[in-house]
Amino acid sequence: MTVALSRRASDVRVIGLISLAHGSSHFFHLILPPMFPWLKNEFALNYAELGLLMSVFFVVSCVVQASSGFLVDRIGARPILFAGVGLLALAALTYSQSNGYWMLVMGAVIAGCGNGIFHPVDYTLINHKISPPNLPYAYSMHGVTGYLGWAAAPAFMVGIAQISDWRIAFLSAALLEAMILLILWMNKSQLIDNVKERHESVQESNSSSKSGATTEGTFAFLRLKAVWLCWIFFFFSMASTSSLQSFSPSALFKIYDLPVNVGNYYLTLLALGSAAGVLVGGYLAAKLYTPERIVSSFLSITIVICLLLATGLIPMQIIPIAxxxxxxxxxxxxxxxxxxxxxxxxxxxxxxxxxxxxSGIDLGAAVGPFVFGFFMDAGLPKALFIGIALFQLMIIPTVFKVSSTSHKPA
Known part of the structure; x- marks a missing residue:
């Protein structure tokens, strides 16, 4: 009993630290867009130039995310985590001192490098440090903090910029990230990732199994069908989410004649609903252990809602609930x-x-808004919700294929 309680306490501490870092990475996804009006006036930029900053951020993050996993497997997750958090703080500092567009681009590159390490680091630590019964709860809390980071960034940045200026807002973000780095450093013993122990465990597993992918070479895992099915899942999932975040306020204005500022308020409801859903999803995943059924069932609900929004027939008072x-x-x-x-x-x-x-998340975030931007420019706002529904529909078959090629624990 004492051992079990100690193990649970250790799990709580570890997931708390990892979730804090993950929330900060999502926070940094949205520190730049709220400052666009200030940056546009300060440097006489157009919206295409400002949008390109986010494309640079996500493309760099995609490349770093795909490659940093190899480094995590070689030297461990903890030093990479510290480096990523430090780079985010440096990026905000760079933004705050910008004297022109190219310095903003430099900040976006640094931020992309910092952001790109989080998923390989986070999930390596979670899978290595958290006991199996608590894994679904760990994934749940990890996801919740991501959504809360998204929700907090606009209010934090705009609030500070309004009472001071945009440079102070970025400096405050840098200070906040530096404080998070300090917290992680003070608790570094909780984040030890014993690479040697993991490798020895793999060797023992491979010696008694014919399916050890690591015995075939560093890149052998790329031949696994399930890996690419998961990539497709993440690509279309994030393409849907980022497109909804980017254009739904404008689409609602054109379809329902809703003011854009009200549509932005609905994005906050979207983020808060997602945070609540992650908590419920963690419980369902732990109790049912049928991920393919959970994913397909709830994606079906979101598909129906998107199609209903596209019709323009949903009553105005129902849209927040939707x-x-x-x-x-x-x-x-x-x-x-x-x-x-x-x-x-x-x-x-x-x-x-x-x-x-x-890396599919970052590429989806870069590609989705770019594609749907053409539909919005063409005056086809309904195509946004229809396209998002189609993207989600394409995800469902991948879920069952991944499940059929994976082995569930006994």
């Missing part, structure tokens, strides 16, 4: 999605697999 429900559905899916990746990951290559699979 966005809350949409976010809730996205959130419930997240822990089961992460569990599917865990089931599809061979031992010893967690960092590499998570790096490749989660």
């Amino acid at each position: 966005f809350c429900t949409l976010g809730f559905g996205y959130g419930v899916v997240a822990p089961s999605r992460d569990l599917l990746v865990k089931l599809a990951t061979p031992k010893g290559v967690a960092g590499r697999v998570y790096g490749i699979v989660y």
Whole structure:
């Protein structure tokens, strides 16, 4: 009993630290866009130039995420985590001192490098440090802090910029990230990732199994069908989410004549609904352990809501409920999605697999808004919700294929 309680306490501490770092990475996804009005006036930029900053951020993050997993498997997750958090603080500091567009680009590159390490690091630590019964709860809390980071950034940045200026807002973000780095450093003993121990465990497993992917070479895992199915899942999932975040306020204005500022408020409801959904999703994943059914069921709900929004027939007073429900559905899916990746990951290559699979998130975030931007410019706002529904529909078959090629624990 004492051992079990000690183990649970250790799990809580570890997931708390990892979730704090993960929330800060999502916070940094949205420190730049709220400052666009200030930066536009300060440097006489157009919206295309400002949008390119986010494309630079996500493309760099995609490349770093795909490659950093190899480094995590080689030297361990903890030093990479410290480096990533430090780079985010440096990026905010660079933004605050910018004297022109190219310095903003430099800040976006640094931020992309810092952001790109988090999923390989986080999931390697979670899978290595958290006891199996608590894994779904760990995935749930990890996801919740990501959504809370998204929700907090605009209010934090705009609030400070309004009472001071945009440079102070970025300096404050840098200070906040530096404080998080200090907290992680003070608790570094909780984040020890014994690479040698993991490799020895893999060798023992491979000696008694014919399916050891790591015995075939560093890149052998890339031949696994489940890895690329998970990548497709993440690509279309994030393409949907980022497109909804980017254009739904404008689409609602054109379809329902809703003011854009009200549409932005609905994005907050979307994020809060997602946070609540992740908590419920963690419970369902732990109790049911049928990730493919959970994902397909709740994605079906979000598909129906998107199609209804596209019709223009939803009563105005129901739209906030629709966005809350949409976010809730996205959130419930997240822990089961992460569990599917865990089931599809061979031992010893967690960092590499998570790096490749989660690079789909960054590429989806870069591609989705770019594609749907053409529909919005063409005056086809309904195509946004229809396209998002189609993207989510394309995800469902991958879930069952991943599940059929993975082995569930007894």
